[in-house]
Amino acid sequence: MDTTSLLARGQKKPASIKILHAISLLLPGDWLKSFVFLNCIHRPRKLLRSLLFDFYRMDHIYDVIKEFTGNYQGNFSILEFGVAEGYSFVKKLYATRYLKCENRITIHGFDSFEGMPKDSGRCDQGLHAGDSWVEGQYQSDFKALVDCCAARYENFQLHKGMFDATITEDFVDRLRHTPPILVWIDCDYYTSAKIVFERILPALPSGCVIYFDEPYFNYGSRFTGEARLIHEINAGLLGEGIELVPDLALSLASNRIYRFINLNASIGYEPMEKRFSAEDRLLRNNGSPFP
Numbered sequence: 001m002d003t004t005s006l007l008a009r010g011q012k013k014p015a016s017i018k019i020l021h022a023i024s025l026l027l028p029g030d031w032l033k034s035f036v037f038l039n040c041i042h043r044p045r046k047l048l049r050s051l052l053f054d055f056y057r058m059d060h061i062y063d064v065i066k067e068f069t070g071n072y073q074g075n076f077s078i079l080e081f082g083v084a085e086g087y088s089f090v091k092k093l094y095a096t097r098y099l100k101c102e103n104r105i106t107i108h109g110f111d112s113f114e115g116m117p118k119d120s121g122r123c124d125q126g127l128h129a130g131d132s133w134v135e136g137q138y139q140s141d142f143k144a145l146v147d148c149c150a151a152r153y154e155n156f157q158l159h160k161g162m163f164d165a166t167i168t169e170d171f172v173d174r175l176r177h178t179p180p181i182l183v184w185i186d187c188d189y190y191t192s193a194k195i196v197f198e199r200i201l202p203a204l205p206s207g208c209v210i211y212f213d214e215p216y217f218n219y220g221s222r223f224t225g226e227a228r229l230i231h232e233i234n235a236g237l238l239g240e241g242i243e244l245v246p247d248l249a250l251s252l253a254s255n256r257i258y259r260f261i262n263l264n265a266s267i268g269y270e271p272m273e274k275r276f277s278a279e280d281r282l283l284r285n286n287g288s289p290f291p
């Protein structure tokens with residue numbers, strides 16, 4: 001908390017501020033005070049904060065796979081929209097191998113492999129000149145990726161083409177037997193991400209994890225990019241009873257991971273065992289704060 005607001009309410013200075021003040025008294029001149037503050041206090045503090053709280057986009061993959069394979073029956077899918085050279089695609093494949101669940105999870109990757117399409121106006125564009133994605137950017141070699149994955153794995157499918165052509169009704173229907181547990185949105189444009197949600201909606205169970213790679217585009221403004229889509233979904237774009245709830249445990253201090261909620265979903269996960277029963281009791285313990 002900012003100490004000036006504490007002091008304004010007549011509270012005591014925290015010890016950390018007293019220590020900083022004492023150090024400042026020992027240092028002569030504004031230049032030296034500023035140099036020491038920036039390099040010996042501000043920088044290490046920032047580094048420690050980021051080591052502890054920064055989100056790394058591969059962090060949650062293992063947690064999500066363990067959560068669903070450990071708690072629910074059957075087989076599942078992971079869907080990635082925007083694959084390019086397959087940087088994050090192969091990391092997901094390896095995660096299924098490491099966690100010994102290649103037989104339960106199929107990973108589907110969707111991409112034109114021709115790079116970014118033409119944008120559809122302000123909702124896809126950066127606020128500053130030169131901040132927008134460029135048509136053809138991230139063009140990649142589809143065959144090389146198929147060969148690379150096929151040499152090591154069997155639990156994947158790559159769907160080449162524009163999303164509106166490859167996310168077919170038939171594909172979405174088939175997902176009912178292998179419900180998605182993680183949807184990875186890395187196609188950058190608002191318009192591309194919107195098509196994805198409109199198409200896969202019938203196959204998404206409540207609780208499915210949705211990862212957005214670019215919610216900070218244009219400072220996270222709700223007028224553009226993935227942030228716009230998140231805002232619109234929560235304002236009812238896809239219908240009543242549908243929302244994206246931030247998952248703070250998975251996304252740490254970022255706003256990149258959500259749980260999909262659809263009160264009217266016709267598809268769900270099958271728990272391995274029932275969580276609640278009429279026999280459940282809450283037992284009294286002792287008066288201490290110990291559990």
Ligand SMILES: C[S@@+](CC[C@H](N)C(=O)[O-])C[C@H]1O[C@@H](n2cnc3c(N)ncnc32)[C@H](O)[C@@H]1O
Pocket residue numbers: 081082083084085086087088089110111112113114115116117137138139140161162163164186187188189192
């Ligand atoms: C940032 S790249 C993906 C990066 C990749 N996930 C990685 O980890 O390296 C975005 C990709 O989205 C694809 N893309 C964007 N909109 C698309 C659309 N409507 N249909 C198909 N592909 C699309 C582009 O071809 C591009 O390869």
